[in-house]
Amino acid sequence: GWAGGSWGSMAIPRIGQDVIIQYVNGDPDQPMITGRTYCGDQLPPYDLPEHKTRMTIKSQTHKGDGYNELRFEDELGKEEVFIHAQRDQNNIVKHDDTTQVGNDRTERVERDETISIGQDRLEDVARNETVSIGQNRTHEVGNDDSLSIGRTHTITTGKDRIEHVGNHRQDLTKANHTVEIGGHLEQVVAGHSTLQTGEAIRHTTKVYDIQVSESLTIRSPAGLLRIDGAGITLDGLALDFKGPVSQQAKGSQRMTATSGVPEPGEPICLSCLLKAIAAGHNMIPMEGAS
Numbered sequence: 001g002w003a004g005g006s007w008g009s010m011a012i013p014r015i016g017q018d019v020i021i022q023y024v025n026g027d028p029d030q031p032m033i034t035g036r037t038y039c040g041d042q043l044p045p046y047d048l049p050e051h052k053t054r055m056t057i058k059s060q061t062h063k064g065d066g067y068n069e070l071r072f073e074d075e076l077g078k079e080e081v082f083i084h085a086q087r088d089q090n091n092i093v094k095h096d097d098t099t100q101v102g103n104d105r106t107e108r109v110e111r112d113e114t115i116s117i118g119q120d121r122l123e124d125v126a127r128n129e130t131v132s133i134g135q136n137r138t139h140e141v142g143n144d145d146s147l148s149i150g151r152t153h154t155i156t157t158g159k160d161r162i163e164h165v166g167n168h169r170q171d172l173t174k175a176n177h178t179v180e181i182g183g184h185l186e187q188v189v190a191g192h193s194t195l196q197t198g199e200a201i202r203h204t205t206k207v208y209d210i211q212v213s214e215s216l217t218i219r220s221p222a223g224l225l226r227i228d229g230a231g232i233t234l235d236g237l238a239l240d241f242k243g244p245v246s247q248q249a250k251g252s253q254r255m256t257a258t259s260g261v262p263e264p265g266e267p268i269c270l271s272c273l274l275k276a277i278a279a280g281h282n283m284i285p286m287e288g289a290s
Contacts, residue, residue: 014060018042061086
């Protein structure tokens with residue numbers, strides 16, 4: 001055997017095993033077990049000569065039917081190193097650990113798995129990777145998180161999706177951007193909102209309701225339309241109204257026909273203008289005495 005001070009090999013014979021005994025200096029009072037052997041009721045772990053190329057170290061659970069085993073198979077084309085742990089298996093590596101697999105690798109954990117890495121981790125997959133999770137998943141990053149995708153990125157959410165951004169958010173789309181919403185859209189902006197397009201803006205809807213608490217201004221190179229608490233102000237080089245011309249005056253209001261040129265900056269009655277538009281009339285009701 002192999003023996004040293006608190007190190008070496010150890011295999012204590014079990015009850016019922018056939019042992020080989022030698023005597024120190026031939027003294028029968030000093031027997032020494034130097035080995036064990038198989039016999040009629042103590043057969044090898046595997047049938048012979050069927051497994052003649054197999055070498056094994058196989059134990060048996062004390063007062064049980066289990067076993068631990070380290071086995072080597074040396075038959076050509078079937079070479080194998082087999083390890084069986086009846087219960088727990090613990091591996092301790094004081095420094096580096098390297099595993100190299102020439103073909104496929106399969107790992108199955110029946111219950112939980114915990115991996116703890118003290119510093120960095122690098123994972124490199126040459127082709128495809130698939131991750132399937134039956135229930136929940138939590139992704140927590142202490143600092144920054146970067147995702148780079150060479151082609152298409154698809155996200156499918158079966159129910160709700162919630163995003164919380166603690167500071168700024170920036171979305172950059174190089175080509176077209178399409179948003180389709182099956183229900184309603186509500187946007188609440190605490191500060192200001194700016195929309196800038198290089199070509200045109202088109203809105204198609206049934207009812208368009210704009211509500212402002214102070215003023216509304218529509219501005220173009222030819223002039224502006226401003227609606228505020230004082231009324232409606234049209235300011236431009238020329239005002240051109242097409243269609244039949246009519247004049248009406250009620251109470252203290254006076255009407256200015258569209259055949260003439262209104263005085264720029266003169267206030268206009270908002271309610272009268274809306275009524276005239278609804279009635280199909282093309283005229284500008286001016287505020288003031290008739």
